[in-house]
Amino acid sequence: DAGITQSPRHKVTETGTPVTLRCHQTENHRYMYWYRQDPGHGLRLIHYSYGVKDTDKGEVSDGYSVSRSKTEDFLLTLESATSSQTSVYFCAISESDRETQYFGPGTRLLVL
Amino acid sequence: KNEVEQSPQNLTAQEGEFITINCSYSVGISALHWLQQHPGGGIVSLFMLSSGKKKHGRLIATINIQEKHSSLHITASHPRDSAVYICAVRIMGAQKLVFGQGTRLTINP
Numbered sequence: 001d002a003g004i005t006q007s008p009r010h011k012v013t014e015t016g017t018p019v020t021l022r023c024h025q026t027e028n029h030r031y032m033y034w035y036r037q038d039p040g041h042g043l044r045l046i047h048y049s050y051g052v053k054d055t056d057k058g059e060v061s062d063g064y065s066v067s068r069s070k071t072e073d074f075l076l077t078l079e080s081a082t083s084s085q086t087s088v089y090f091c092a093i094s095e096s097d098r099e100t101q102y103f104g105p106g107t108r109l110l111v112l
Numbered sequence: 113k114n115e116v117e118q119s120p121q122n123l124t125a126q127e128g129e130f131i132t133i134n135c136s137y138s139v140g141i142s143a144l145h146w147l148q149q150h151p152g153g154g155i156v157s158l159f160m161l162s163s164g165k166k167k168h169g170r171l172i173a174t175i176n177i178q179e180k181h182s183s184l185h186i187t188a189s190h191p192r193d194s195a196v197y198i199c200a201v202r203i204m205g206a207q208k209l210v211f212g213q214g215t216r217l218t219i220n221p
Contacts, residue, residue: 031207040213041213042198042211042212042213042214043198043200043209043211044211045208045209048207048208050207056207058208088153090155092155097202097207097208098142098143098202099160100145100157100160101145101157101209102157103147103154103155103156103157105153105154106153106154106155
């Protein structure tokens with residue numbers, strides 16, 4: 001299994017509070033991705049990174065920001081959490097945009 | 113309309129049956145992925161293919177580029193195959209994947 005961890009694995013927070021999710025990899029893969037998974041929608045891309053300090057938006061990026069200051073870590077921040085951001089968040093990595101993506105275990109976020 | 117459509121959405125079968133899950137897409141693609149999501153939530157990549165057929169154990173994935181269609185087959189199905197199977201495509205020229213909504217498969221003993 002690819003070495004991908006996500007933290008925290010579960011979080012409950014209140015509307016309006018900032019939240020940061022961390023994805024950590026030990027594979028030295030160039031590409032990292034943040035997805036959210038919701039019933040009826042499947043996986044949707046939030047943001048992705050193609051290198052240190054290189055990031056781009058996905059299809060559902062509003063309300064989220066990301067940072068990648070080193071190869072192994074990709075942070076997803078909800079500046080002011082809303083109930084609509086209650087979801088399961090998955091991180092994924094790949095060597096290139098043409099290669100298989102390997103997924104982390106997911107973070108379950110509940111915004112009350 | 114979603115760019116990636118899977119059918120059926122739910123499938124229940126008896127152990128030993130031959131299973132087929134379908135994926136249709138409406139855009140030009142450079143590759144198609146099949147993934148498996150276990151009941152505990154973990155997601156595993158099964159196949160990546162851009163033409164023809166791939167086989168791994170009891171799983172077979174096929175793709176027909178002209179018809180914009182792919183199938184995932186499971187032979188001699190087993191209760192441990194119970195999971196959600198997800199199709200995803202890489203749109204030509206894009207760096208991102210677009211996912212189908214998944215097919216929930218339940219294999220009863």
